[in-house]
Amino acid sequence: MKRLLAALALVTASPALAHADAIGQASVAASGAEALIAELMGDDAMITLGGKAFDNGLEQELAADPKLKRAYDANPGLKDHVAAGVRGAFLKILVRELPALRRELGAIVTTDMTSTEIADTLTFFRSPVGQKLKTQVYASMADKPSQNQEQMQQAAMAAVMSSLTAEDYPALLAFGASGAAQKMQSMNPKIAAASQAWSARLIDDHGTSLRALAVKMTADFLAGKK
Numbered sequence: 001m002k003r004l005l006a007a008l009a010l011v012t013a014s015p016a017l018a019h020a021d022a023i024g025q026a027s028v029a030a031s032g033a034e035a036l037i038a039e040l041m042g043d044d045a046m047i048t049l050g051g052k053a054f055d056n057g058l059e060q061e062l063a064a065d066p067k068l069k070r071a072y073d074a075n076p077g078l079k080d081h082v083a084a085g086v087r088g089a090f091l092k093i094l095v096r097e098l099p100a101l102r103r104e105l106g107a108i109v110t111t112d113m114t115s116t117e118i119a120d121t122l123t124f125f126r127s128p129v130g131q132k133l134k135t136q137v138y139a140s141m142a143d144k145p146s147q148n149q150e151q152m153q154q155a156a157m158a159a160v161m162s163s164l165t166a167e168d169y170p171a172l173l174a175f176g177a178s179g180a181a182q183k184m185q186s187m188n189p190k191i192a193a194a195s196q197a198w199s200a201r202l203i204d205d206h207g208t209s210l211r212a213l214a215v216k217m218t219a220d221f222l223a224g225k226k
Contacts, residue, residue, distance in 0.1 A: 033107075033110045035122055036106075036109060036122045037102045038102065040134065041098065043098070046094065048142055049142055050090065051091060052141075054083075054086075054087050055083070075221070077221070078221050078222070081221045082214050085214075086210055089213055093202065094202075097198070097201075100198065101194070101195065101198045104194045104197075104198065108187070108190050108194060117179065117180045120175075120180060124171070128168075132168065133160055136156065136159045136160045136163050137156040140155045140158075141155075
């Protein structure tokens, strides 16, 4: 869960922008913020990250629990059986709970951005360069989900820079020089706090049931071998 949180916090840190300057923009900004968050946090991308984070977490757990590792090693197929079932349950929970995180992040974006800034950011991330940027960021995070947030950012930027062509730079530099992009870092604490609270709720609400599922699937597998 914590590794997934780091991934989410990195990706959702992108829409970090300026304070709204007119109450009349609220409904327009809210609609645009919803579209922007959906663009940055699509189900397919989150499922991929969630699956990678789960697999990485399982390997870390085995490294820290020699008894569990010995049990898996002594029973070929047990690890895959348990992992498949718990991963599937975890990803269903993730997809079910993501709308709540999107709403919270959307509220932050609506409060801290003007409708124009939201629209400009959405336009960038829907452009070929923005899509390339988003794809590279996701790929970098999925490749090494055990990294901390700073490491993810560095790896993602290295991957992005290596993939750019001369045609990509004008659009990227223009967006990078915008007020919205310049304020991205200032939004990170709010995004991180909301993501951490959401992750904590997931752990509190579903951690026990996922652990119980792993125990049950282990028992069922071993009973089937008798």
